[in-house]
Amino acid sequence: MSFIFNAWYAAAWSHEVKPAQMSKRTILEQKIVLYRTSSGQAVALQDRCPHRFVPLSLGSVKDDRVECCYHGLQFDCTGACVHNPHGTGRIPLAAKVKSYPVIDRCSLLWIWMGEEPADFDKLPSFPMMEADSGYRVVRGETVLRANYVVIGENLLDLSHVPFLHEGLLGSKDGLGIEPVLHTDGDDLQVDRFMRNISVPTAFDLLFRQDGKPVDQWMNMRWNPPGAYLIDVGVHAPGESREKGVWYYGCHTLTPETSKSTRYHFAAAWPPGGKDLDPETAARLAEIRRTAFEDQDKPILDAIQEEMGDAEFWGMKPALFQVDAAPIRMRRTVERLVAEDRAKRSGIV
Numbered sequence: 001m002s003f004i005f006n007a008w009y010a011a012a013w014s015h016e017v018k019p020a021q022m023s024k025r026t027i028l029e030q031k032i033v034l035y036r037t038s039s040g041q042a043v044a045l046q047d048r049c050p051h052r053f054v055p056l057s058l059g060s061v062k063d064d065r066v067e068c069c070y071h072g073l074q075f076d077c078t079g080a081c082v083h084n085p086h087g088t089g090r091i092p093l094a095a096k097v098k099s100y101p102v103i104d105r106c107s108l109l110w111i112w113m114g115e116e117p118a119d120f121d122k123l124p125s126f127p128m129m130e131a132d133s134g135y136r137v138v139r140g141e142t143v144l145r146a147n148y149v150v151i152g153e154n155l156l157d158l159s160h161v162p163f164l165h166e167g168l169l170g171s172k173d174g175l176g177i178e179p180v181l182h183t184d185g186d187d188l189q190v191d192r193f194m195r196n197i198s199v200p201t202a203f204d205l206l207f208r209q210d211g212k213p214v215d216q217w218m219n220m221r222w223n224p225p226g227a228y229l230i231d232v233g234v235h236a237p238g239e240s241r242e243k244g245v246w247y248y249g250c251h252t253l254t255p256e257t258s259k260s261t262r263y264h265f266a267a268a269w270p271p272g273g274k275d276l277d278p279e280t281a282a283r284l285a286e287i288r289r290t291a292f293e294d295q296d297k298p299i300l301d302a303i304q305e306e307m308g309d310a311e312f313w314g315m316k317p318a319l320f321q322v323d324a325a326p327i328r329m330r331r332t333v334e335r336l337v338a339e340d341r342a343k344r345s346g347i348v
């Protein structure tokens, strides 16, 4: 499987990319340098000087231009070489680098990786992460040594929660339920609703801190290629969600290579929720860190190591009900990759 190039990917949290400072990224195996102009406009350029192929990110930003550290060629935000300090100052025709469309949206900086014109209608939407949304947002990021589809399978198959995160985020009491799959074009959503289960520690801390059973929901949405939004919460058995506690989890998966993925994640707490005391907030943060860093991450890295370069279907996976959403996602990615490849080779 390759990548879908004509698509938006989260390149960075918007606040990480600053005027006159360069940030390096690898996205779809392309080396990219990000920075902002003095007016705050974000710029993404191929991170390779066309002269002797030095990474431009080793240079500096001067007057909104990137200056190569080796011989001082300067490139503007379109990727055109606009200054050659040597001899007559003539600028060779080949002195240009690729520039990529970028846009700040929902506190992330998105990059369009394809050759087709950027399609702004396809930008993933996380309105709860906008600065004026009223939600309290806690952000993080990491790089996983796993393919983005393998990580997506983890997010769309939350039947792993009662096992891998038992007690912390989920309970085995909910194992019998059937996830409900909704599709809308290429987008999909998988909903889980578990009645009268032992309260997972993270939600007991957030809710009543009395250890009594709850109903729990986990509704995960996917927009291709790598945007995931979960609506997750608990309420007393049989109650309405308005009387419970809940939050959104926002996840974006940006392939670096076929075996490495930059992962931006955030929790967005709705306005009006009760403030947690510092000790409870710290315990909750530690549970989330443990679940992700100590439980999910080693599993995902291990799966990728085991799969190596093997083709998924050729490994003859054993599949059952919980795989409906992950398999639909994998099939959709395979089709979108093929359609993207056909467009790029001019077949369509």
Ligand code: FES
Pocket (backbone or CB within 6 Å): 049, 050, 051, 052, 053, 054, 068, 069, 070, 071, 072, 073
């Ligand atoms: S390698 Fe960049 S100017 Fe020479």
Ligand SMILES: [Fe+2]
Pocket (backbone or CB within 6 Å): 154, 160, 161, 164, 165, 291, 296
């Ligand atoms: Fe997990």
